[in-house]
Every structure is written in C-alpha cells, then in structure tokens.
Amino acid sequence: MPTPSQHPTLLIITSETSEAERLMATLREARLAEHNRVIPTAEHLDKVIAEREFALILCCGYDPDIEADKVLATYKRLKSDVPLILLADPEQWDAQAAKARRAGARDIVRRADPEHLRLSVARELADWRARQASAALSERLRQCEHNTLRVTELSGAGVAFVQDGLHIDVSPLYAQLFGHASPEDTLATPLLDLIAPAHHAALRELLKASAPGVSKTVTVLDITCQRLDASSFPARLLATPSEFDGEACLRLIIQPLNAAPAVAPPTSAPAPVAPNAPAVATEATPIASSDSGCGYGLAPLIAEIESHIDAQRLVTRPFAIFFIRVVKIHDVMRDMGLSIGLELLDEFSLSLRTLIAERGTLVRVSEDGFGLIVDHLDELGAQALANELSTQARLAARAAVQDATAADCQIGYFLVSDRASAPEDIINAAHRLCIGHRYAGQTPAPSTADAQVTESSEETLARTLDYALQHDQLKLVYQPIISLMGDNQENYSVLLRLLDEEEHLLDAADFFGTAIRRGQIEKIDKWTIRAAIDVISQQRRTGHNLSLFINLSEDAFRNPDTVLWICDCLREFDVRGNWLTIQFQEEVVIGNLASIGKLVETLRKIKCRVAIGHFGATERPEMLLQALALDFVLLRPELAQGLADDSAKQQRLLQLATLAREFNVKSVVTGVEDARALTVLWTAGVDYVQGNFLQRPSTTLAVQA
Structure with missing residues (x-):
C-alpha cells in the first residue's frame, strides 16, 4: 500500500536529473509542488507507485533515452488512478497526442510551454487534493458508522439493511428481537411481515424514499413489531438512506421502547404505542454518544490544553497531562468478544471518572486510551497520581484473562510549564512516555554533584x-x-x-x-x-x-x-x-x-x-x-x-x-x-x-x- 502524504509528490520519468530540476523549478516558482521522485524508465513503474503515493506523473517524452510509446503502454496496462501528463517536443505533439489519450493520459504539453504545464499541473493537483479530502471524509463516515453500530449494540438496538422491502443484511441482535434463531432466518422474511399492519403504509413511503433520485430524508417512527411467536412489542425505528454493496437501501435501527433508547428522546416522553396505533413520524434526533461522563476524541482534550495557554504560547496554569492506556483490553476482545470488551471499557471509563473525581479533566481519546489533565502538579505529585491510578483503576473481575497482579493500564505523564508547544505535541509526549518511548524534549536529571556545581556557577x-x-x-x-x-x-x-x-x-x-x-x-x-x-x-x-x-x-x-x-x-x-x-x-x-x-x-x-x-x-x-x-x-x-x-x-x-x-x-x-x-x-x-x-x-x- 502506498505511503500517504500530506504534500503532493510528483513522479518524473526522465533520464536527466537536470531536466527534472528545471521542471520542478518552474512548478516551485508557481508554488505548485515541492517534492518529486525521478526514475529513468517506466520498467518498474508499478512497483514505484505501490511504494509511495504520488499526486501526478510527468513523462518527458522528448528525452531521447525515454521511449514514450513504452511508457504509455505500461501506464495503460497498470490502469493506475495516478494521472499522467506527457511532455513532448512541438514537432512530435500531433503524433503523440492520440497515443497519449488512448493510454489514458490527462494531458499532453509542449516542451516549450511552461504556462500550459503550470495550468495542467494546477488542475491535476486540485483534483488530487479533492481526492484526499474525499478519502478523509469517507474514513470519517466509516468511523461514524462504526461508532453508531457500537452505540446501538450496547443499547440493545438491532440494525438491518433493507431494499425493496427485503432484508439484505441484519445484525444478530435484530434477529433476536424478532425471535429468529439466526440472521439467515430473518433474511428470508420480508420487512412488512415483522411490523403490525397498521404501520405498513408509513413503511412503504420509507421504502420509496430509498429509491435512487428521491430526496434523502431521515425519519423516526414509533411502531409495533411482531415476533415469530405472534407476540408484539412497541419500538422506535430510525430509518436512514444508506448504501450496501454500492446499491441504495435503507438502514434501519429498531430500539424496543422498554430498553434504553438508541436515539435521544424528545423533550416530552412519547406515549406508549398501542398494537394497532398508526405510526407517528417524528423529527430525527442524533444518536446518543455518551462516554461515562468524559468527552470523546482529541478535540475536547486539545480545547482543555488551549485553555491553559495564552496567545503567546505562555502557560497561564501549569499542568500535568497523563495518557492512560488499557493494555489488557485487546486480549479481552480477542478472548471474550467485541461487545463484552466495549462494555468493559465503558465500565472502566466510569470507574476512572469516579476515581479522579474533581481533581482533573478526563477525556477518552481512543478505543483504549484516555487523556487526563491535572493543574498545578509537580513531579512528585504527578508520580503519586500515576501510581494511584495504576493500582486502583482496574477492569471488571470477569476480564481477568492474564495475571491479575499486573496493572490493567499503562500511564505516562508530562509536565507543562513556561512556554508550550502545540497541543498535539503535548498529547504525543504523554503518549510516547506511556508506551515506553523517551520523549525528545526530556533531559536527564543532573546528578547531585552537577547540581551543586550548577548552583554555585549558574548565577555568575x-x-x-x-x-x-x-x-x-x-x-x-x-x-x-x-x-x-x-x-x-x-x-x-x-x-x-x-x-x-x-x-x-x-x-x-x-x-x-x-x-x-x-x-x-x-x-x-x-x-x-x-x-x-x-x-x-x-x-x-x-x-x-x-x-x-x-x-x-x-x-x-x-x-x-x-x-x-x-x-x-x-x-x-x-x-x-x-x-x-x-x-x-x-x-x-x-x-x-x-x-x-x-x-x-x-x-x-x-x-x-x-x-x-x-x-x-x-x-x-x-x-x-x-x-x-x-x-x-x-x-x-x-x-x-x-x-x-x-x-x-x-x-x-x-x-x-x-x-x-x-x-x-x-x-x-x-x-x-x-x-x-x-x-x-x-x-x-x-x-x-x-x-x-x-x-x-x-x-x-x-x-x-
């Protein structure tokens, strides 16, 4: 997999390093690119592209040692999504233009036309940045969906993907809600067979809304569900337009109303749903995402650090930052399952919050990591708190899959005073110390003799x-x-x-x-x-x-x-x-x-x-x-x-x-x-x-x- 980069890197195919320098000087002057790699042939183009992410390929077709036809043939065979621009002598432009287009090149530029080169590269780099942003948003969406499924699983809700009224995928808990032995049994059952007839009209409207080209909406319905044994139960259904295997569908989250709600309830509690009462559509509300009283993600921790620092990066309130990592949790998830592991993590988060009480600000920054900020701690105070948390912050007894005498968490701390660097660097420092890496900003403590010498001569x-x-x-x-x-x-x-x-x-x-x-x-x-x-x-x-x-x-x-x-x-x-x-x-x-x-x-x-x-x-x-x-x-x-x-x-x-x-x-x-x-x-x-x-x-x- 290519190594991702924050800055665009160009791949230049030429046998002359000086020519690559000339091209980069033209682009650098226009502030288009700073980094490049030069290869003399396209022989190992596939391997080079696989090793590192490139924003663009420039091929110097006018180079006498470069066979442009071979380069274009190789590029066409690779079917790479890295765009290619062919640079050609003016007299060869017409002859090579058709070949370049058939090979999938994005543009062909005359050698003596730097303005065309800059415009073409600017366009391709803008596309590259758009692809980077799209990939980042896709990853954030994937993470949000993952977190949503975690919350629904912990809250007792079932999740299903439905297309044309048929189930195409369901979670095990969804199948259990309706009394089915396995998800496969539910896949063979149409959605309407699981819902009371009084709500069928509203569900048909939802199914129409999942069709391509129809306006996307998010709807919450209070409905009555029917189990396999003909019994029924009231539930709240959250229907969200989604995709499954690239096809439009509905994602359904069904939360029994006698369990903890999967969605934040309205200001006034809903009235109980009678078995034959019509479905009532309500305004969609965000899925609840509480983490036992502490924030989640880096943003709350960064905001807390910034509150200790003024505009000149001077620390207005000295503080210690701790990174607490639950080292056993991955073994627990492997041996006892994801759902139990996540449940234990939430319990650990609550106990950690209780243990810290009002002494500091606790934020859960990752699946197994917590950040803690405590004001006005010196080295001895920070060491004492780290020892206390290491001893007393424990997973529940049922998670004891290893030596029970060993601590369940690793803790690293970093003291911040005087002038501070960026909050991300401060967090990284505590994390490095937690996982056993020496932080680059640390200096070893002087010996007693050195301290005496320093004290006697430093003032002078x-x-x-x-x-x-x-x-x-x-x-x-x-x-x-x-x-x-x-x-x-x-x-x-x-x-x-x-x-x-x-x-x-x-x-x-x-x-x-x-x-x-x-x-x-x-x-x-x-x-x-x-x-x-x-x-x-x-x-x-x-x-x-x-x-x-x-x-x-x-x-x-x-x-x-x-x-x-x-x-x-x-x-x-x-x-x-x-x-x-x-x-x-x-x-x-x-x-x-x-x-x-x-x-x-x-x-x-x-x-x-x-x-x-x-x-x-x-x-x-x-x-x-x-x-x-x-x-x-x-x-x-x-x-x-x-x-x-x-x-x-x-x-x-x-x-x-x-x-x-x-x-x-x-x-x-x-x-x-x-x-x-x-x-x-x-x-x-x-x-x-x-x-x-x-x-x-x-x-x-x-x-x-």
Missing part, C-alpha cells in the same frame, strides 16, 4: 549572559558548507560564542543550558537572528552570494513572535528570506512535529529555507520528509567519523542521501574529519559537506585554502 554565568546581550559581547562564528556539485552560493553555518569576563570565547554548549533554565534563550535567539541577517546584508552589498544557516532553540519555535521578529529583521536590513536557512534538530522535531509543521509553513511564506540537523537518527526519516517541506537535511556527524573504513555507515549514508534526493531535498554531511571520506561522499551523491577537515569555525567569512 547568567549575569555574564545579560551583560553580553546588553553590550554586544556575543560573537558569531562561521563554518563553510561546501558544495560537491558546483553550487556557487556561499553557504555558512552560524555558531554562537560568548565572550566571558576573561575574554575567552565559550562554546554554546557551555552556556545554553543556563540560558534555557534562566529564560534567556529567546533573547539569545533573537540576537543571533538579527546579527546574522545584518551580516548577510553587509556581505550581499559587497557582492558576496552569502547564505547563512541558523539553528533555532526549542523555546524559539514555540514563540509565535519568532517569525514576526525574522520578518522585521529582513525588512530592516533589506534581506531576502531565501538567503536565510532556519535549522531545527531532528530530535526536537520528532517531539514537536505539529508546532514545527505550522512554523515551517509560515517560514515558507516569507521565502526562508528550512533544514533539519542530525538527520537520520529515527528509524523512518522519510516520515519527516513527507510531513515537512524542507530544503536541506544535515546528516548526523557520527556518520562521517571513520566513514572510509565502515561499510555499514557507507550504506546508511547512501540510503539517506538517496532518500533526500527523492524528495528534492539537498543533503549535507557534517563532521567531515578526513580526506578519504570525501570520495565516499562524492560517490553517494551528497550535495554539501561541512567539517573541521575543510575548515574549523572562524570569526571571518573567508574560506581558507
């Missing part, structure tokens, strides 16, 4: 930082990022140094921890951004094609004012956004993907380039490339150490460089320390290199020979 260092910010004693140093592919742009990575009282330059690692703990890191980031943009302005005025890479801290990207500060600085020094590359570390991105995703979109709007550093640490780095529109990835420096003698590192580096190239992202290998590594990097197709072997960080921008 904090005062030095304040003085440096006020008197311009922070210094930028630069390390060149050198192209292996002949790029004439002067790229430099910006590093920060602090001039201490003895006029020694301290590395960023020596003071960043203090700056974060003392709330000075945002001021340092703003100083760095403004100073770097000033340098770009000065160098550009003297004719240098300079571009700088700046690494932002976690606190900076959580602050919505950061982009405004960048915009103000760009405007102040008359610098273009694409001369500046904003860099984030991969370990930070993983824990804050929602926050950084929004920031990246904003940075793209002001033309800034975006990079991820320490790339390749995760098991599936392609997920980051799919989720974020990136320009560069800077690989972990560990990959370059001993590279010439380590075949495993060479293979990994080749994989990452190839992956970046598939997404049209430039790769940078950092930490290069010896000349032998350069041969390997060149062979792997790496775009840029950086390291002390090439040049150590310097206060000057001149590349040393």
Whole structure:
C-alpha cells in the first residue's frame, strides 16, 4: 500500500536529473509542488507507485533515452488512478497526442510551454487534493458508522439493511428481537411481515424514499413489531438512506421502547404505542454518544490544553497531562468478544471518572486510551497520581484473562510549564512516555554533584549572559558548507560564542543550558537572528552570494513572535528570506512535529529555507520528509567519523542521501574529519559537506585554502 502524504509528490520519468530540476523549478516558482521522485524508465513503474503515493506523473517524452510509446503502454496496462501528463517536443505533439489519450493520459504539453504545464499541473493537483479530502471524509463516515453500530449494540438496538422491502443484511441482535434463531432466518422474511399492519403504509413511503433520485430524508417512527411467536412489542425505528454493496437501501435501527433508547428522546416522553396505533413520524434526533461522563476524541482534550495557554504560547496554569492506556483490553476482545470488551471499557471509563473525581479533566481519546489533565502538579505529585491510578483503576473481575497482579493500564505523564508547544505535541509526549518511548524534549536529571556545581556557577554565568546581550559581547562564528556539485552560493553555518569576563570565547554548549533554565534563550535567539541577517546584508552589498544557516532553540519555535521578529529583521536590513536557512534538530522535531509543521509553513511564506540537523537518527526519516517541506537535511556527524573504513555507515549514508534526493531535498554531511571520506561522499551523491577537515569555525567569512 502506498505511503500517504500530506504534500503532493510528483513522479518524473526522465533520464536527466537536470531536466527534472528545471521542471520542478518552474512548478516551485508557481508554488505548485515541492517534492518529486525521478526514475529513468517506466520498467518498474508499478512497483514505484505501490511504494509511495504520488499526486501526478510527468513523462518527458522528448528525452531521447525515454521511449514514450513504452511508457504509455505500461501506464495503460497498470490502469493506475495516478494521472499522467506527457511532455513532448512541438514537432512530435500531433503524433503523440492520440497515443497519449488512448493510454489514458490527462494531458499532453509542449516542451516549450511552461504556462500550459503550470495550468495542467494546477488542475491535476486540485483534483488530487479533492481526492484526499474525499478519502478523509469517507474514513470519517466509516468511523461514524462504526461508532453508531457500537452505540446501538450496547443499547440493545438491532440494525438491518433493507431494499425493496427485503432484508439484505441484519445484525444478530435484530434477529433476536424478532425471535429468529439466526440472521439467515430473518433474511428470508420480508420487512412488512415483522411490523403490525397498521404501520405498513408509513413503511412503504420509507421504502420509496430509498429509491435512487428521491430526496434523502431521515425519519423516526414509533411502531409495533411482531415476533415469530405472534407476540408484539412497541419500538422506535430510525430509518436512514444508506448504501450496501454500492446499491441504495435503507438502514434501519429498531430500539424496543422498554430498553434504553438508541436515539435521544424528545423533550416530552412519547406515549406508549398501542398494537394497532398508526405510526407517528417524528423529527430525527442524533444518536446518543455518551462516554461515562468524559468527552470523546482529541478535540475536547486539545480545547482543555488551549485553555491553559495564552496567545503567546505562555502557560497561564501549569499542568500535568497523563495518557492512560488499557493494555489488557485487546486480549479481552480477542478472548471474550467485541461487545463484552466495549462494555468493559465503558465500565472502566466510569470507574476512572469516579476515581479522579474533581481533581482533573478526563477525556477518552481512543478505543483504549484516555487523556487526563491535572493543574498545578509537580513531579512528585504527578508520580503519586500515576501510581494511584495504576493500582486502583482496574477492569471488571470477569476480564481477568492474564495475571491479575499486573496493572490493567499503562500511564505516562508530562509536565507543562513556561512556554508550550502545540497541543498535539503535548498529547504525543504523554503518549510516547506511556508506551515506553523517551520523549525528545526530556533531559536527564543532573546528578547531585552537577547540581551543586550548577548552583554555585549558574548565577555568575547568567549575569555574564545579560551583560553580553546588553553590550554586544556575543560573537558569531562561521563554518563553510561546501558544495560537491558546483553550487556557487556561499553557504555558512552560524555558531554562537560568548565572550566571558576573561575574554575567552565559550562554546554554546557551555552556556545554553543556563540560558534555557534562566529564560534567556529567546533573547539569545533573537540576537543571533538579527546579527546574522545584518551580516548577510553587509556581505550581499559587497557582492558576496552569502547564505547563512541558523539553528533555532526549542523555546524559539514555540514563540509565535519568532517569525514576526525574522520578518522585521529582513525588512530592516533589506534581506531576502531565501538567503536565510532556519535549522531545527531532528530530535526536537520528532517531539514537536505539529508546532514545527505550522512554523515551517509560515517560514515558507516569507521565502526562508528550512533544514533539519542530525538527520537520520529515527528509524523512518522519510516520515519527516513527507510531513515537512524542507530544503536541506544535515546528516548526523557520527556518520562521517571513520566513514572510509565502515561499510555499514557507507550504506546508511547512501540510503539517506538517496532518500533526500527523492524528495528534492539537498543533503549535507557534517563532521567531515578526513580526506578519504570525501570520495565516499562524492560517490553517494551528497550535495554539501561541512567539517573541521575543510575548515574549523572562524570569526571571518573567508574560506581558507
């Protein structure tokens, strides 16, 4: 199954990488696409399409190494729903147009007509987005129908699909309501045989409403049902136009009125239905969806988190967020059945709500997971509450399919104070800790000795930082990022140094921890951004094609004012956004993907380039490339150490460089320390290199020979 993507990815069939770059430059200029993959032939087109979801295929039919007829034949044979646009030389256009249309191509574009190409691609990408939206809505509809069936099953209602008065599918409970031994017995019985004759006229009207072309309505009827043994019972019927196996039908939900209602009752309770009373149509009401006193889904939990955070992402009320996962429930469902498992989950939800009482806000976010927010908890308080819930929140005794001494739920918690990232990232942090993953934003607690050293020296260092910010004693140093592919742009990575009282330059690692703990890191980031943009302005005025890479801290990207500060600085020094590359570390991105995703979109709007550093640490780095529109990835420096003698590192580096190239992202290998590594990097197709072997960080921008 192809991997879904939030951003459109184009598949370009050409033997010339430069031609693919030219096409992407045309589309990127029109803001139509950012990502692409290039293949030289259509030989393995089916496999490529199966591996990843593509929004569009562009075939360069004018490429002398591409046999357009073979590509079209392969595409026609595959019957793929990915649209294809054929690019042809003007003199070949007429000859290839008919073949392209017969093969199912959506358009054929002349090679020298970029405007036609942009219009055609824009149309196909609009269709792609419409298909994405349709698929998402279909999935939501499927989930809603699933939840509806769960509610009806738990409430004692039966469900049936009816066409032309005949049952085409029924639930076991529906069959039981009418005294049938199995659903198959009910399928052989017409619907009208199960309903008292007084209601037949109303039911015939419902059946007419399910015919194609007839206006769709939702109706609720109070009726009398007849069992197999000739006894009867009053019931409420909810009739909804639906589809079964692609054919129009009615979905019926029948709820005996002496059981809990499957639909929310009207304000005044309905009068009992006499056996021969006519059916009364009432206005349809939503199916009840209560979850034992707590909300359901991520939306209530996100809203609760947002209520703790102001417009500047500052936390107005510190809180702890817990993720509670019922680990045994899937075994229960496997051994005891879905209906019992769902019933036990509802009982667990009620007991959990009772246990928490008024201490916090509980939300059920998934089938087996709950989110809990409690205000003003410190580490000890959060640990104590987690232990209490783990010990006391238990499934009912009949669910003891495993060791009864083991906890029924896993709990992870995350403390939020100061400035917060996006609510989705906060929820993800608690979830990762619940399932045993270390959250990227965590830092290990310092030892007692370290704490003593920090306490005795941190105040002095904090005062030095304040003085440096006020008197311009922070210094930028630069390390060149050198192209292996002949790029004439002067790229430099910006590093920060602090001039201490003895006029020694301290590395960023020596003071960043203090700056974060003392709330000075945002001021340092703003100083760095403004100073770097000033340098770009000065160098550009003297004719240098300079571009700088700046690494932002976690606190900076959580602050919505950061982009405004960048915009103000760009405007102040008359610098273009694409001369500046904003860099984030991969370990930070993983824990804050929602926050950084929004920031990246904003940075793209002001033309800034975006990079991820320490790339390749995760098991599936392609997920980051799919989720974020990136320009560069800077690989972990560990990959370059001993590279010439380590075949495993060479293979990994080749994989990452190839992956970046598939997404049209430039790769940078950092930490290069010896000349032998350069041969390997060149062979792997790496775009840029950086390291002390090439040049150590310097206060000057001149590349040393």
